Amino acid sequence: MPGCEEWLFPAPGATRRSRVRYLTAHYFSARVFREWVDGIPELLDDRLDDNGDQIPYRRSEIVAYGLRHAYAQRHADAGTAIDVLCKLMDHRSLDVTMGYYTVSQERRRKAVETVAVLAADRHGNPRGSNDPLAYELRSVAVPNGGCTEPSNVKAGGGHCRMRFQCAGCDFYEPDPSYRPALEQTIADLRADREAATAMGAADWVLANFEHQLEAYAKVLAEMDERLAGLSPQERDAVEAASKELRKVRASQAFFPGDTLDIRRAP
Ligand code: SF4
Incomplete structure (x- = not known):
């Protein structure tokens, strides 16, 4: 419209009049x-x-x-x-x-308590814990779940000799708070597999994508089966707890002192 080009959202006015102000x-x-x-x-x-x-x-x-x-x-x-x-x-x-990531220590502790009982290994076998402190001490958060490999736990999650291909690792222990990450990883792997195929990648490269996709999809399916066995109220509690823990993890990269260390909880 003539006279409106300067503004993405021009102020309302007579249509024939040149508009000189934006919508406030x-x-x-x-x-x-x-x-x-x-x-x-x-x-x-x-x-x-x-x-x-x-x-x-x-x-x-x-x-x-x-x-x-x-x-x-x-x-x-x-x-x-x-x-x-x-x-x-x-x-x-x-x-x-x-301010959007702030979670009190007490809420953290309760959130860990809620999801810790639902942890499993990569095959879907229960690895849950009724002791949130023990659960926290034995693992470290990596992109798609908890890692219990001792040297990686000691290194704070940054030292994985398997290049974080966790769905094929016996030290892997995902809990429901990692569900969105699992979905994202599966979507990313699919996209990367398609790109690698288009680029004419070697068969072993494509096979690796296939194996990872299959393994992560199995982890997600097992997790969903466990969640489906809960009552709606229990599922709501798990989802609320998962949100709290994701917030804490998302803030940790920039505020290392703000760790998920529930030992500091009152
Ligand atoms: S691949 Fe294994 S050792 Fe590496 S981060 Fe994942 S669970 Fe830990």
Whole structure:
């Protein structure tokens, strides 16, 4: 539209008049967003009132900033690396982004307790522990699960002689908090296998992709089977605990002192 080229979101005005201003955040939140919220026929919370009915949201409490906050929190819950989220949010300091990753020691301890009982080996055999402290001491977090290989545990997870091909390793102990990472690894392996095929890679290279894909898919299937055996309430608790632990792990790369060491828990 003539006169609007300068702005991605021009301010509303007469269509024939040249627009010289952009849409302000205030106009968006006070008018555009408010009209959109008010136009939604029904907005119900998950919480229930004394009669068991869902409670309507207070529309005045739904603000545009909430979308930004929810976006950031979902990334943090999913384990997005803190430096990546910092860039996505355009924060000037990691300290600001860190607010989305903050988990108290007590919540960490409870989260470990919840998922530790569901740990398994690469074949799906239970390796769960009722002792969260013992669970933490015997393993270190690597990209797709816990690693119990002593030299790697000692090195904080950065010393793997098998190049982190964990699904083929007997020291591998994934718990449900690693489920999104497993899904991502499987998707990445598929994409890399296709690329390697297109590049005419040697058969042994493609075979390695196939074996890893098969092994990780089996780990994921076994994990899903264990989760399917839980009640909906138990699954919700596991998911909530998993989010907490992913947040902690995502922040560790940049805040090494902020470890998942539950020995410091009160
Ligand atoms: S491949 Fe084995 S030793 Fe290496 S990180 Fe994975 S579980 Fe640990």
